[in-house]
Structures are given as C-alpha cells and as structure tokens.
Amino acid sequence: MNTQDWHDHVIGKGLAVAGCTALVLTLTSAVAQAQPRDAARQTLAAGDGWGSHGTGTTGGATADAEHVYTVTTWAEFKQALADGGDAPKIIKVKGTIDAVSEGCEAFVTGGYDLQQYLKDYDPAVYGNDKVAMGPQEDARVASMANQDSAIKAYVPSNTTIIGVGEDAAILGGSLQIKDVSNVILRNLTIEAPLDCFPKWDPTDDDNTGNWNSEYDTVVVYGSDHVWIDHNTLTDGRYPDSERPVYFGKVFQQHDGLTDIVRGSNYVTVSWNSYEDHDKNMLIGNGDGLATTDGGKLKVTLHHNRFDGILQRSPRVRFGQVDVYNNHYVVSADQKFDYVWGVGISSQLYATDNAFSLAEGVSVGKVLKKWNESPLTAENNYVNGRLTDLIAVHNAEIPGETLQSGAGWTPALRTKVDPARAVPAIVDHRAGAGRLR
Known part of the structure; x- marks a missing residue:
C-alpha cells in the first residue's frame, strides 16, 4: 500500500468511526429525550413566585439513592421523614396511606366519653362564665395528646414529598413543615385530619360558647422556601356540612x-385544588406578631382552584402576597363568607383571577376587611366580566371601605394567563394526578 492509499484508508476508517459515533450519540440523545422527566427531582423554576427568591426551592432533588424512599403506610412515611436528618431526601407516596386507620377509638384514654362530656358541659348545667374544667376535660386533653402524637408528621429541611401516579393519598395526617427550609410537596390528595376530640369553650363567641379544633392539614410554620404544587386538599369523607350540632354550634x-x-x-x-372546606388558608395567624411576621410571609398563589371553600383563600396579615390566575367557584347551595381577607399590615396584590359565582352570591363579599391595609385588585373577572372588586365591595359594604394600592409590584411571576381563560386552564390542570 502506497502512502496515498494508506492515507485514504485511515481517513476512510476515521470517517466510518466518526459516523458510527455520531449515530450512537444521535440515538442516545433521542432515547434520553424520550425518557419521562423525573418529577421527584424537579425543582421550582426560576421566577416562579416567592418560593424561587434567592436560593430557590429544590427540596430533595440532589438526594442520593440511599435517601430515596417509597412508602405505602403512615409508619413508613414517618420513618422516612426521620431518617437521615436534613440530608436531601425524596419520599414517594404510593397508594393511599391512612394516619388514623384504627379510628378515633384508638386514641381514647382516661375515661373520655363524648356523651358524658356533653352532659357535663351543657350550658344549661355548666354555664358560660368559665372555661371547661373537670375529669372529662382532662380525659379529652389526654386523648387529644394521643391523636396529636400519632397524626402529626414533621418534615425536615431539603425534602421532596411526592405522590406516585394519579391516586396517591394521605388520609387524616397533619404535615408539619416547621422551622425548616427547602421543602417540596407535590401530587398528593390529602384529606384533612378530623379532630377526634374538639374542645368546648363556654366563654367563646361572646359567651355563647363554641367548639374549637386542632390540626391543620399542611402547616408552614417558621419555614422558608417551600413549594406546594399539584395537590388536592379536601375534607373528603367528612365534610363540615355533615358534622353534628351540639349546644347550638x-x-x-x-x-x-x-x-x-x-x-x-x-x-x-x-x-x-382546594375543595369543600371552611377555614382554608391563613397567612399570618395573629395581629400581635409584627416582630416575627413583619417583612416576611412573602407568598405567591397561582393557578389554584378553590371550590366549596367558605373563607380564607387566603386571609392575610403582614405579608406581600401575590395572588394571580386562580379560579374561585361558589355554588348556590354552599355556605360562603369571603375569599380574600385583608388583615393588619397586609400587602395583597391580586390580579388576573377568575370567579364563578352562583346567582345571588354577593360580589362585594369576595373581599373582607379587618384592618386598614390597601390592596391591589385589578383585571379580575366575575362570571366572564371584568369587575372592579374594590369598587363593588365599597358600594355593597360601605362600612368596610377598602383603599386601592398595595404599594409594591410582583416581579416573580411565570406566564400570566388571560383571566377569562383561567377557568378552562386551571380546572383542567390543577390538583393531584395532573402533573405534566
């Protein structure tokens, strides 16, 4: 083989190898593109609301194999939360897990008996001038402590909790995101915990008495960088409309x-998707908490659906809260108090939302005022029509005159959909089992 032949031979082989390599790379790329994304390692996109501020929210995206768990029972779920401390972790919930699988009876202690409790604290017998005290109240507190220990699950920092498939659910558990950072909660149907042992307070409600319960479904307490996405939260099997009435309450x-x-x-x-519930969402839970809440409580709500919700969607104190592209549905047969609550030092910025209100539902009641805190409420649509919610509120409820102008403009928003299109977009995509 002469020099030229040798050169052509080598170049030919090189081209062939290069061609094969290119083909392999092309096929590899095609396979990679065909693979579904791992939603468990997905992080909050840049610019997607207050949760993306600064370091953003990544949850357990970087978890190693040792810290990826699939759980099918409440005990396994709580153990997975406890394992590994704050190391990044991913917890995949498969199927339905029940925090109260043995029923309320499993928590009863100290001789607690509801019928005896009702006899002892009947206002006709006990009165309304002092709080409940005595053996039955002591037994109620002890029984409540048993439930508290069983149903509360504490979520550590750097954690992603995600439902597997379309039917993952948690029943009766209370997820406590407390004093931690960087948590993601996605793709779960979560049925609100049922307080087995409500407290009767004879002195509540201007000394007419009232029942008070514990256990938020999801509580974010003293925590930062949290993303709550594509979940369905509901009273489920135990709607408030079916709760009994005792002492007229x-x-x-x-x-x-x-x-x-x-x-x-x-x-x-x-x-x-928030469904069939009374007290939906508090952002800030006390007027006297300026030292802890002032300058914080920065929250974004977008593309959520609220249906059958009585109040607090949300009620806001102190925070710069951005509310856009949400769909609020109020039917003719449901109780309804208000949607957005304007509380002390709140800076609510609510635009491009859609309301589907049944005939006879007061548009002015969409807003409720507790304190003199101006808000921005623009480009919102009620039953397909552009509506100045502040103007309607002030006209219908003159004793609660609201001022316009929250004093800030959100910078962390993804695509803002036209408000008239929001019902179709949100109703089709919001809630558990609808991750894309």
Missing part, C-alpha cells in the same frame, strides 16, 4: 387546609 372538627404562619417566608402555592 357545629361540632367543628377541622382547622386550616394550608396555613402559612410564624415568620414563614418565600412560599409558592401553585396548581392545587
């Missing part, structure tokens, strides 16, 4: 669905 067994309190900050709540 509803036997209240539910508290909040998603409360964000005690200096929590940088939270994005997106693409969730």
